[in-house]
Amino acid sequence: xxxxxxxxxxxxxxxxxxxxxxxxxxxxxxxxxxxxxxxxxxxxxxxxxxxxxxxxxxxxxxxxxxxxxxxxxxxxxxxxxxxxxxxxxxxxxxxxxxxxxxxxxxxxxxxxxxxxxxxxxxxxxxxxxxxxxxxxxxxxxxxxxxxxxxxxxxxxxxxxxxxxxxxxxxxxxxxxxxxxxxxxxxxxxxxxxxxxxxxxxxxxxxxxxxxxxxxxxxxxxxxxxxxxxxxxxxxxxxxxxxxxxxxxxxxxxxxxxxxxxxxxxxxxxxxxxxxxxxxxxxxxxxxxxxxxxxxxxxxxxxxxxxxxxxxxxxxxxxxxxxxxxxxxxxxxxxxxxxxxxxxxxxxxxxxxxxxxxxxxxxxxxxxxxxxxxxxxxxxxxxxxxxxxxxxxxxxxxxxxxxxxxxxxxxxxxxxxxxxxxxxxxxxxxxxxxxxxxxxxxxxxxxxxxxxxxxxxxxxxxxxxxxxxxxxxxxxxxxxxxxxxxxxxxxxxxxxxxxxxxxxxxxxxxxxxxxxxxxxxxxxxxxxxxxxxxxxxxxxxxxxxxxxxxxxxxxxxxxxxxxxxxxxxxxxxxxxxxxxxxxxxxxxxxxxxxxxxxx
RNA sequence: GGUCCCGUAGUUCAAUGGAUAGAAUAGAAGUUUCCUAAACUUUAGAUGCAGGUUCGAUUCCUGCCGGGACCA
Numbered sequence: 141x142x143x144x145x146x147x148x149x150x151x152x153x154x155x156x157x158x159x160x161x162x163x164x165x166x167x168x169x170x171x172x173x174x175x176x177x178x179x180x181x182x183x184x185x186x187x188x189x190x191x192x193x194x195x196x197x198x199x200x201x202x203x204x205x206x207x208x209x210x211x212x213x214x215x216x217x218x219x220x221x222x223x224x225x226x227x228x229x230x231x232x233x234x235x236x237x238x239x240x241x242x243x244x245x246x247x248x249x250x251x252x253x254x255x256x257x258x259x260x261x262x263x264x265x266x267x268x269x270x271x272x273x274x275x276x277x278x279x280x281x282x283x284x285x286x287x288x289x290x291x292x293x294x295x296x297x298x299x300x301x302x303x304x305x306x307x308x309x310x311x312x313x314x315x316x317x318x319x320x321x322x323x324x325x326x327x328x329x330x331x332x333x334x335x336x337x338x339x340x341x342x343x344x345x346x347x348x349x350x351x352x353x354x355x356x357x358x359x360x361x362x363x364x365x366x367x368x369x370x371x372x373x374x375x376x377x378x379x380x381x382x383x384x385x386x387x388x389x390x391x392x393x394x395x396x397x398x399x400x401x402x403x404x405x406x407x408x409x410x411x412x413x414x415x416x417x418x419x420x421x422x423x424x425x426x427x428x429x430x431x432x433x434x435x436x437x438x439x440x441x442x443x444x445x446x447x448x449x450x451x452x453x454x455x456x457x458x459x460x461x462x463x464x465x466x467x468x469x470x471x472x473x474x475x476x477x478x479x480x481x482x483x484x485x486x487x488x489x490x491x492x493x494x495x496x497x498x499x500x501x502x503x504x505x506x507x508x509x510x511x512x513x514x515x516x517x518x519x520x521x522x523x524x525x526x527x528x529x530x531x532x533x534x535x536x537x538x539x540x541x542x543x544x545x546x547x548x549x550x551x552x553x554x555x556x557x558x559x560x561x562x563x564x565x566x567x568x569x570x571x572x573x574x575x576x577x578x579x580x581x582x583x584x585x586x587x588x589x590x591x592x593x594x595x596x597x598x599x600x601x602x603x604x605x606x607x608x609x610x611x612x613x614x615x616x617x618x619x620x621x622x623x624x625x626x627x628x629x630x631x632x633x634x635x636x637x638x639x640x641x642x643x644x645x646x647x648x649x650x651x652x653x654x655x656x657x658x659x660x661x662x663x664x665x666x667x668x669x670x671x672x673x674x675x676x677x678x679x680x681x682x683x684x685x686x687x688x689x690x691x692x693x694x695x696x697x698x699x700x701x702x703x704x705x706x707x708x709x710x711x712x713x714x715x716x717x718x719x720x721x722x723x724x725x726x727x728x729x730x731x732x733x734x735x736x737x738x
Numbered sequence: 739g740g741u742c743c744c745g746u747a748g749u750u751c752a753a754u755g756g757a758u759a760g761a762a763u764a765g766a767a768g769u770u771u772c773c774u775a776a777a778c779u780u781u782a783g784a785u786g787c788a789g790g791u792u793c794g795a796u797u798c799c800u801g802c803c804g805g806g807a808c809c810a
């Protein structure tokens with residue numbers, strides 16, 4: 141049986157105590173994990189509630205009688221933990237002892253690492269961002285980057301060793317389209333000669349390719365060709381396809397151009413990554429993994445995992461697993477996406493042997509990753525079972541999906557600039573920045589602007605599609621990073637005045653808001669655990685907002701600096717200090733910084 | 739055609755099968771001699787439809803309606 145220990149989280153202690161009491165009272169065996177414990181709803185007396193229904197039936201007792209016996213037993217067995225209980229219908233409401241909260245604050249108020257767990261030697265790989273090198277990043281990439289980075293941090297906080305990776309989709313027909321258009325129309329333009337950020341410059345030629353293709357197709361259709369044939373026969377399309385063949389053949393001029401244009405794109409991406417704080421421990425390049433993928437397909441063919449059609453294309457039959465047949469190599473021998481993903485999975489396994497390999501990729505690829513995992517399992521890849529597709533929903537506009545062709549794509553760099561500008565405008569409006577240096581102001585605008593965007597994109601459950609309305613831009617009031625940052629800045633202001641002499645031991649009771657805050661703080665480690673299990677930064681965002689909101693109510697109601705008694709002052713300083721620490725940790729896990737003043 | 743996902747206040751989001759479905763925003767009404775009003779307080783407003791399982795369903799099952807994605 142699991143012992144109750146002092147620094148175990150409260151909710152776990154209640155579960156364990158309940159499990160023990162059930163055994164002592166009725167010889168009823170129920171594991172702590174199966175006992176439902178919630179926070180007590182505010183309209184009832186108590187702090188935590190044990191939901192009794194699940195064991196009412198096997199014990200053949202009325203909920204009231206069971207609740208009263210259990211409550212009594214819990215009180216007697218854990219006098220330091222519970223002081224009172226009441227039973228309403230099937231709910232046993234427990235009141236936590238005052239001393240428990242005071243001990244907790246005394247023990248943890250100065251713990252800068254509160255909520256973080258020690259390393260335990262398990263390795264998690266998280267692949268995210270994964271851009272194509274033919275155009276700049278957009279809002280959807282930002283959701284991806286923020287999610288991947290944040291989930292890595294959340295795993296780290298829960299004691300895992302993290303490897304952040306990125307696969308650059310640096311080869312294929314899409315790159316060739318940009319290259320052809322650049323050859324045709326650029327007249328040698330470079331990022332240096334134009335002053336345009338490299339990823340945008342290359343993206344511009346990708347767009348030009350599309351425009352030129354459309355024009356050529358229209359001409360061919362006008363001369364009697366079908367739309368479908370025209371798209372294949374258009375000279376610019378044929379040129380792009382020829383270029384892909386030349387690339388695969390290693391033709392020096394094509395390779396040189398490819399390297400040059402990709403280097404422009406990487407320089408552009410790096411600038412954006414630096415600004416948003418995305419970083420990677422290891423970057424893979426598709427151009428390096430697709431050949432390995434083809435080898436593995438060949439091996440799989442020998443093993444009988446794959447089968448070859450008469451036309452030479454290679455397939456896997458997954459009908460027995462409830463899926464379809466899926467192509468893994470084209471009839472001309474070229475690689476499909478799946479081919480290189482197999483190569484990448486094997487390479488990751490060889491290099492890192494991670495216990496879990498997370499792919500942060502949009503939900504349009506759900507089927508693809510189901511197939512990838514199955515293929516890896518059938519190929520006998522040791523880490524295949526650890527493959528997990530973290531599937532997130534698209535970011536949509538009120539009018540629907542962002543579409544390149546309709547020019548409705550929200551560019552990443554643009555939206556970052558807009559957010560920071562908006563942060564600057566609002567900050568000036570507030571007029572509270574006396575004594576800030578120019579650098580400090582600059583930093584504050586970035587902190588608020590980027591924080592706002594990150595919070596906005598992370599506060600929604602990753603699995604769900606979300607809507608972004610560029611007209612309304614992003615609010616800096618309500619459920620936002622700004623709200624949390626503001627609470628933090630107000631606490632820091634108090635702590636600057638009052639200093640750090642807050643280590644004293646406190647006696648006496650807690651007012652409702654003092655207790656609510658302490659209780660919320662106590663939940664933080666459990667919240668981080670939940671966020672990790674659900675791979676959802678939104679859990680952390682929601683918690684941070686909840687804590688900041690409770691603190692703001694507390695702040696409006698009670699004075700810290702002019703507390704009624706010296707004991708109250710120490711108590712409130714401990715609460716304030718710990719609230720600041722937890723708010724900072726929570727926002728940092730979302731990639732959001734906190735300002736000392738704002 | 740097949741597979742999968744999603745429908746909650748005007749809007750954007752919550753709710754491991756549990757108590758009277760929470761927030762935010764927009765709306766209405768208030769709060770500045772006192773630690774930062776980017777704040778606080780009060781107020782009104784929602785589970786697509788029809789069945790089923792259950793002591794109890796936003797949650798699980800079936801059908802329908804509506805939206806989306808993927809596979810050819």
